[in-house]
Amino acid sequence: MTVGLPHVLTLAALLFGIGLYGALSRKNAVHVMMSLELMANAVNLNLVGFSRFVTPEAITGQFFAVFSMVVSAAEIGLGLALVIAIYRRKRSVELDAVQELKG
Amino acid sequence: MDWVTLIPLLPALAFVVLAPLSRAARAKLVPLAVAAVLGSLGLSIAAFLAVWPGGHGEVWQASVTIAHIGDRAITLGLALEPMSAIMLLVVTVVGACVQVYSLGYMHREDRIGWYYAVLSLFTAAMLALVLSDNFLGLFMAWEVMGLCSYLLIGFWHEQEAPRLASIKAFLTTKVGDLGFMLALAVVYAEVGAFDFATVLHHDWTAGTATLVALLMLFAAMGKSAQFPLHVWLPDAMAGPTPASALIHAATMVAAGVFLVVRAFPIFEASGIALTITLWVGLITALLAGLLAMVQHDIKKVLAYSTISQLGFMFIALGAGSSTAALYHLVTHAYFKSLLFLGAGVIIHAAHTQDMRQMGGLAKKLPVTSLTFASGSLALAGIVPFSGFWSKDEILAVLLHEHQYVAFAIALLAAFVTAFYVARLWFRVFTAPTQQEDLHEGHRSMLVPMVVLAVITAVIGFFGPTLGDFLGHEIPWPALGTAAISTVAALGGITLGWYVYGRRTSVVNTQALKQRFPHAYGVLANKYYFDLTYGYFVVGGYTTLARALATFDARVVDGVVNGVAAAWRSLSAAGWTFDGRIVDGAVNGAASAVRAAGDKVRTLQTGSVRSYQTLIAGAVVLLVVWILVKGA
Amino acid sequence: MSTTLPAAAFYLLAFAALYGAISMMSTRNVVHATVWLLEVMLATAGLYLVLDAEFLALVQVLVYAGAVAVLTLFTVMLTLRRREDAVRPFPTAWGSLAIAALFTGAMLLAIRGFCPVGVEMPAIAPGIEEFGRELFTTWMVPFEVASLVLLVALVGAVWWTGGDDR
Numbered sequence: 001m002t003v004g005l006p007h008v009l010t011l012a013a014l015l016f017g018i019g020l021y022g023a024l025s026r027k028n029a030v031h032v033m034m035s036l037e038l039m040a041n042a043v044n045l046n047l048v049g050f051s052r053f054v055t056p057e058a059i060t061g062q063f064f065a066v067f068s069m070v071v072s073a074a075e076i077g078l079g080l081a082l083v084i085a086i087y088r089r090k091r092s093v094e095l096d097a098v099q100e101l102k103g
Numbered sequence: 104m105d106w107v108t109l110i111p112l113l114p115a116l117a118f119v120v121l122a123p124l125s126r127a128a129r130a131k132l133v134p135l136a137v138a139a140v141l142g143s144l145g146l147s148i149a150a151f152l153a154v155w156p157g158g159h160g161e162v163w164q165a166s167v168t169i170a171h172i173g174d175r176a177i178t179l180g181l182a183l184e185p186m187s188a189i190m191l192l193v194v195t196v197v198g199a200c201v202q203v204y205s206l207g208y209m210h211r212e213d214r215i216g217w218y219y220a221v222l223s224l225f226t227a228a229m230l231a232l233v234l235s236d237n238f239l240g241l242f243m244a245w246e247v248m249g250l251c252s253y254l255l256i257g258f259w260h261e262q263e264a265p266r267l268a269s270i271k272a273f274l275t276t277k278v279g280d281l282g283f284m285l286a287l288a289v290v291y292a293e294v295g296a297f298d299f300a301t302v303l304h305h306d307w308t309a310g311t312a313t314l315v316a317l318l319m320l321f322a323a324m325g326k327s328a329q330f331p332l333h334v335w336l337p338d339a340m341a342g343p344t345p346a347s348a349l350i351h352a353a354t355m356v357a358a359g360v361f362l363v364v365r366a367f368p369i370f371e372a373s374g375i376a377l378t379i380t381l382w383v384g385l386i387t388a389l390l391a392g393l394l395a396m397v398q399h400d401i402k403k404v405l406a407y408s409t410i411s412q413l414g415f416m417f418i419a420l421g422a423g424s425s426t427a428a429l430y431h432l433v434t435h436a437y438f439k440s441l442l443f444l445g446a447g448v449i450i451h452a453a454h455t456q457d458m459r460q461m462g463g464l465a466k467k468l469p470v471t472s473l474t475f476a477s478g479s480l481a482l483a484g485i486v487p488f489s490g491f492w493s494k495d496e497i498l499a500v501l502l503h504e505h506q507y508v509a510f511a512i513a514l515l516a517a518f519v520t521a522f523y524v525a526r527l528w529f530r531v532f533t534a535p536t537q538q539e540d541l542h543e544g545h546r547s548m549l550v551p552m553v554v555l556a557v558i559t560a561v562i563g564f565f566g567p568t569l570g571d572f573l574g575h576e577i578p579w580p581a582l583g584t585a586a587i588s589t590v591a592a593l594g595g596i597t598l599g600w601y602v603y604g605r606r607t608s609v610v611n612t613q614a615l616k617q618r619f620p621h622a623y624g625v626l627a628n629k630y631y632f633d634l635t636y637g638y639f640v641v642g643g644y645t646t647l648a649r650a651l652a653t654f655d656a657r658v659v660d661g662v663v664n665g666v667a668a669a670w671r672s673l674s675a676a677g678w679t680f681d682g683r684i685v686d687g688a689v690n691g692a693a694s695a696v697r698a699a700g701d702k703v704r705t706l707q708t709g710s711v712r713s714y715q716t717l718i719a720g721a722v723v724l725l726v727v728w729i730l731v732k733g734a
Numbered sequence: 735m736s737t738t739l740p741a742a743a744f745y746l747l748a749f750a751a752l753y754g755a756i757s758m759m760s761t762r763n764v765v766h767a768t769v770w771l772l773e774v775m776l777a778t779a780g781l782y783l784v785l786d787a788e789f790l791a792l793v794q795v796l797v798y799a800g801a802v803a804v805l806t807l808f809t810v811m812l813t814l815r816r817r818e819d820a821v822r823p824f825p826t827a828w829g830s831l832a833i834a835a836l837f838t839g840a841m842l843l844a845i846r847g848f849c850p851v852g853v854e855m856p857a858i859a860p861g862i863e864e865f866g867r868e869l870f871t872t873w874m875v876p877f878e879v880a881s882l883v884l885l886v887a888l889v890g891a892v893w894w895t896g897g898d899d900r
Contacts, residue, residue: 003741006845007744010845011781015751016838018752018759019755021759021830022758025830027822028822030768030806030809030810030813031767034758034768034771034806038758038771038774041775044790045782048787048790049785057860059860059864059865062790062865063868063869063873063876066793066880069797070884071880072802073797073802074883074884076802078890080809081891081892081894083809084812085895087813091815
């Protein structure tokens with residue numbers, strides 16, 4: 001059958017859901033970050049799909065996706081640096097180990 | 104003739120100079136006071152001589168307006184006329200004698216300066232009273248004399264008796280002064296002025312005149328120690344003897360009589376006032392005389408004697424003869440002050456006032472005994488001494504007015520007078536000597552006494568002259584009256600000699616006292632006047648005061664304290680309210696917030712994952728909701 | 735350009751991506767998970783090519799597959815003390831699963847309801863040339879801002895991990 005926008009969106013939704021599950025349930029900080037990247041990926045896919053089908057001349061979605069990628073890259077760079085910094089202090093990257101803000 | 108103003112002014116200035124000084128400075132300036140009174144004496148003689156040739160009528164008058172009430176002017180002034188001229192002589196002579204005498208008597212006294220200051224003020228006031236030409240000025244001088252009497256009676260205020268006596272004197276005379284103030288009010292309401300000329304010539308109705316006269320009589324009774332306001336005079340003997348001589352024998356107590364004399368036209372306008380005056384005088388004369396019989400203190404004898412003699416003056420007034428009263432006033436002033444000064448010497452010599460411890464002073468104190476005899480005979484009413492003439496005049500007036508009952512009582516009083524005089528004299532001078540070192544008084548004390556004794560002896564002969572001077576006749580006594588009064592007087596003296604004067608006591612007074620204990624008790628307790636007054640008046644007053652004080656302490660203070668206590672408990676309740684409820688609410692709110700915060704705090708798990716979960720969950724729900732709503 | 739997506743390519747790539755994602759989630763070895771992530775990135779790049787987004791595919795490979803995945807691998811290696819720690823037990827978290835499922839379900843429903851366009855695909859598909867032109871004209875400012883963002887992230891990362899002159 002022909003593949004159209006709904007299929008792309010469905011794929012993106014599934015990927016996002018998987019990534020969400022991972023982000024919420026994993027204990028390893030690095031793993032959580034990876035799940036977040038998966039979610040971001042799904043979002044970009046969504047955007048590109050819409051761009052291709054809804055606004056093909058202006059390719060707005062693609063630009064949106066580019067900048068989304070920029071932000072994601074920055075985010076993960078900082079995030080992993082943070083993880084390393086925490087690891088230096090705590091000798092662990094388990095999320096449960098970092099509970100200083102427990103009120 | 105304005106120098107007449109100096110007569111009261113000189114002693115007043117002496118007071119003004121002495122009063123503000125220190126004790127030592129005052130003591131040095133005592134001669135100044137004596138000089139002032141001697142100056143007044145000289146001026147009084149001059150004034151008398153100025154009035155003498157003219158006879159009756161006013162010679163000089165000066166007045167000053169002190170206030171305006173509406174369109175009327177209130178004036179105070181002095182006037183020189185025969186009556187005041189005579190009185191000037193009396194006051195200044197006695198005053199000068201007393202002041203000279205005091206130089207010796209009060210010689211060792213520490214506060215002699217103050218004594219002379221008050222004495223001078225008193226003399227000034229009495230002179231002003233005598234010269235005053237209106238009732239208001241008379242009243243003001245009257246009050247000043249009351250103050251000086253208080254100060255002098257209570258001169259030795261370190262002791263209790265003088266203190267109490269001075270208060271008693273002041274308050275008792277003040278009761279009488281109420282009458283005077285009310286009389287002034289009625290006079291002003293009726294006449295509109297206070298000066299004698301206007302008031303005495305006013306057309307008085309019997310009713311108003313009676314009212315005014317009785318009020319003034321009441322005042323005179325207080326000042327002149329008539330029953331029942333006599334209780335202060337015996338106690339006033341706690342003061343220095345020369346002061347007693349001046350104030351309580353010669354001058355101040357005579358002011359009451361003088362007031363009635365001045366206001367006599369009003370008394371005459373009201374017949375009943377004169378009757379009352381007569382009876383007041385009779386009762387006083389007799390009863391006081393009886394009291395004088397049982398006194399042991401020499402000064403008390405003289406005090407009761409004064410009361411009795413003043414009663415005689417009131418008898419004269421009541422009988423309708425102001426002249427006779429004034430005559431007796433003059434003679435009494437001289438011989439009574441003489442007796443008091445003599446008593447002072449006696450007391451100085453015997454170091455006691457109790458006659459039972461005295462005796463045989465005649466030999467040791469010759470001058471005193473002679474002068475004292477002069478005064479005593481005058482008091483008893485033995486010819487030719489002054490007292491005989493004036494007392495006889497009174498008796499004559501009584502007979503003339505057909506007041507036979509009064510005459511009999513007065514005669515009895517005269518008999519009693521002679522008796523107690525004899526008793527005193529025999530006890531003190533001729534009884535067996537009990538003390539050894541008795542010595543005569545100092546010259547400064549004796550000279551005045553001699554002067555007074557001489558006057559006492561001779562002044563009686565000037566009776567008719569005085570009568571001419573005053574405008575009313577004072578005739579030589581009729582032989583019948585003279586005989587009766589002399590018999591009475593001699594009888595009294597004989598009885599006195601019989602009981603007290605003989606070498607061996609025939610009459611045992613102690614046995615008499617035991618046989619008539621009630622009679623003696625009544626006399627010894629002064630007819631229970633003091634007890635009655637003390638119980639009812641003073642006691643009643645203090646009971647009332649105490650009751651009010653209790654009322655104040657219990658009820659008023661109770662209310663106040665109760666209000667305060669209620670307020671305090673109210674504020675305590677408020678405090679509790681604030682503490683429990685308000686604070687409770689506040690604290691409760693705070694703890695509720697904290698409890699809520701505690702619960703909410705559990706959200707802060709510090710775990711990243713839980714935060715993530717929450718956020719994701721919230722977003723998901725939001726999305727679902729939007730979708731559901733959109734669909 | 736074709737008017738429809740090539741079905742075979744799409745389904746293959748889609749399958750690859752899904753399989754990689756699920757594997758990433760289910761493995762207990764974190765290093766393995768990293769590699770599966772890499773695989774997903776590559777699959778996504780292929781999908782971009784299918785959707786006529788050439789530049790984006792390139793960037794995806796360069797950035798995501800090349801930098802991000804490798805960076806993640808580095809971090810895993812740096813934070814691993816012993817080789818054995820890589821494998822960790824992983825119980826299924828049902829709460830998270832529920833949330834994720836709920837979300838996915840909602841999304842699928844939304845797609846069913848809201849999808850404006852069907853399978854038809856417009857013919858026009860701009861190339862890299864147009865992309866570049868647009869990037870440096872219409873999207874100039876965001877482009878500059880993006881470079882700033884990357885600078886900030888760079889400095890931040892250096893700071894956090896110690897830097898040269900601490």
